[in-house]
Amino acid sequence: MNGTPVAEMSFEEAMKELEAVVGRLESGDVPLEDSIKLYERGAALKDHCQKKLAEAEEKVALITTDADGNPKGLQPADIK
Template identity: 45%
Template sequence: MSNSKEISFEEAMEQLETIVEKLEEGDVPLEKAINYYQEGMKLSKLCSDKLSNVQEKMAQIMNEQGELEPFEVQEDK
């Protein structure tokens, strides 16, 4: 399902939803169901990691009072 290239959060979620739909149908042979489950777990971890990364970035941007931290914009010379 997923390629070795980095996929976006949205692409991973779409693939995960497709896997869940197939598994919920119930007509999947056991071996194929196990493969779907493994792929789903990989996609779930990828999504979780991406969300954690975004949370870390947001924490760097905002201070404890919920205000944006000032940052310098570097101008091209």
């Protein structure tokens, strides 16, 4: 596990660590106590990634609307 606080991680860093956490949990070779810690870390990483994605979606929505809030191009639903 990375010692970096989840809140300080970029989306890419968090996703990479989340993939590693899932891989370790799926291996089944992790003691119960470590599995619990990994699961908690994974849940925090997942939440962080979802937050980062929501922030990016909001930015895209702002970029793609005019001053009156009317769509200029892509709409947020188009990028999902």
